[in-house]
Amino acid sequence: MSNWFDLLIGRKPKSAGAAKERLKMVLIxxxxxxxxxxLEKLKDEILQVISRYVDIDPDTVSIEMTQEGREQRxxxxxxxxxxxxxxxxx
Amino acid sequence: xxxxxxxxSGKGGVGKTTTTANLAVALAQNNQKVVCIDGDIGLRNLxxxxxxxxxxVYDLVDIVEGRCRMRQAMIRDKRLPELFLIPAAQTRDKSAxxxxxxxxxxxxxxxxxxxxxxxxxxxxxxxxxxxxxPADMVVVVTNPEVSAVRDADRVIGLVEAEEKGPAKLIxxxxxxxxxxxxxxxxxxxxxxxxxxxxxxIVPEDENVIVSSNRGQPVSLDGKTRAGQxxxxxxxxxxxxxxxxxxxxxxxxxxxxxxxxxxxxxx
Numbered sequence: 001m002s003n004w005f006d007l008l009i010g011r012k013p014k015s016a017g018a019a020k021e022r023l024k025m026v027l028i029x030x031x032x033x034x035x036x037x038x039l040e041k042l043k044d045e046i047l048q049v050i051s052r053y054v055d056i057d058p059d060t061v062s063i064e065m066t067q068e069g070r071e072q073r074x075x076x077x078x079x080x081x082x083x084x085x086x087x088x089x090x
Numbered sequence: 091x092x093x094x095x096x097x098x099s100g101k102g103g104v105g106k107t108t109t110t111a112n113l114a115v116a117l118a119q120n121n122q123k124v125v126c127i128d129g130d131i132g133l134r135n136l137x138x139x140x141x142x143x144x145x146x147v148y149d150l151v152d153i154v155e156g157r158c159r160m161r162q163a164m165i166r167d168k169r170l171p172e173l174f175l176i177p178a179a180q181t182r183d184k185s186a187x188x189x190x191x192x193x194x195x196x197x198x199x200x201x202x203x204x205x206x207x208x209x210x211x212x213x214x215x216x217x218x219x220x221x222x223x224p225a226d227m228v229v230v231v232t233n234p235e236v237s238a239v240r241d242a243d244r245v246i247g248l249v250e251a252e253e254k255g256p257a258k259l260i261x262x263x264x265x266x267x268x269x270x271x272x273x274x275x276x277x278x279x280x281x282x283x284x285x286x287x288x289x290x291i292v293p294e295d296e297n298v299i300v301s302s303n304r305g306q307p308v309s310l311d312g313k314t315r316a317g318q319x320x321x322x323x324x325x326x327x328x329x330x331x332x333x334x335x336x337x338x339x340x341x342x343x344x345x346x347x348x349x350x351x352x353x354x355x356x
Contacts, residue, residue: 014272019236020279026236027243027283070250070285 028065032072039065046076055081091329092226094196094206096129098249098257099231100241102212105262108298109231109320110209111139112309116324118173119309122204125164125174127195129221130211131186134178141305142167142175151179151186153195160198169310174203184216189223196224205327214248222249228257229289234264234275243284258289260323265294266337277334290323292316293337 029035034042043063050056056078063076097110107130114126127150128136137143148163153176167173179186192208199206210221222228228249232242242259249257261277268274277291295316301308308317309324315335322332 016269016272016275016279019275020283023236023239023275023283026240030240030244031247067285070246070256 024067028067028072032065034065042074047078050078057081092327093200093204094208094224094226095327096208096210096221096225096228096254097231098210098218098221098228098245099212099238100214100245101232101238104231104233104238105292105298106212106231107135107139107209108302108307109229109260109262109292110136110207111307112317112320113324113327114140114173114175114205114207115170115307116309116321117205117207117327118167118170119321120324120328121172122328123172123202124205124207125176125199125203126207126209127176128178129192129208129217131178131217132180132183133211134180136209137165137175137177138305139302140167140175140307142177143305146177149177149179150195151182154187154191160195184211184220187220189219192220193224214245218245218248222252222254225254228254229260230257230286231260231262232280232284233262234269234277234280239275239280239283246284246286257286259284259286260290260292261288262292263294264291264337269337277337288334289326290319291334291337292319292323293335 025036046063047056047058047061060079061077063074063078066073066075095113097106097113099106110126114124117124126136126140128134129150130136131151134149137146142165145165148158150163152158153160153163163176164174165177167175196206196208206224208221208225211217230242230245230249232238246255246257249255259281261280264277265274269276277288281288293315295308295314297308297314298316301310301314307320308314309320311317312321319335322335325332
């Protein structure tokens, strides 16, 4: 997380930021018993199932683990391509 | 109001015993009648931190196994006549006491005391379960450091699972210089990660070591920064609203200039 001022004076990014980011990931893992690999697989499978029913663009999809208080929440935002759009595009 | 407060952390060495000793002293200074129980059977330390190690005759296991009456094992602190200690046994292990023993013991103490503080051992096994069982409230102590925060999160989760939550948090040993330099998690970072209610921030203070060398907890002398922090926590436990010490904001001209020049930087 360096910025222009750090670069200007040749300073390394600070370690507190790294600690926080690493802890965020570790706590998700500890709380949900879900490692990053499994989370990726989960996302892939969700997309597969959904695309069986509706047309989606994998590049516009976001599926993230978020924290709300002490609750972990899997939040998915999956834009669906409408038939209208498809017709226009095609 | 809670009466039985268990001080826990998961990780060892974050300052549970120091916290227990200092909160007990600070509560007793506020004319509260306090008994603290060392839950660390086999590795007792609350006695030395309080400076009461030479007065132990009976211990927690002696009470539980019926070798003495409760009163005989309670050591009265001569500095603060409202403060008592029930020491842990040193030659036994955690399995000498069960969670239901602890509940029974605390139920017997409840009518006579305003506060019963239990110093939990490190870990999440039997000793922790013993300390958790009688708790009305759990205070989790952590340091602004990755391993301590991770273990605190685990303990907070276990406390919730046992329906003893939500736990309250003490962030111990904050080093304001490192925080300002960006090389230590600040209290907001820790709070955001753990998402529990904060009940105290204690700065790293060499007086804590000096005072434990002498067996005189820092909060006996309210002039030290750590002692003041513990006294504030005691008053918050008693229901007062006390603002948190601002340990991170004080910086000089260069610090402010740096922050100004580094938008979004900390």
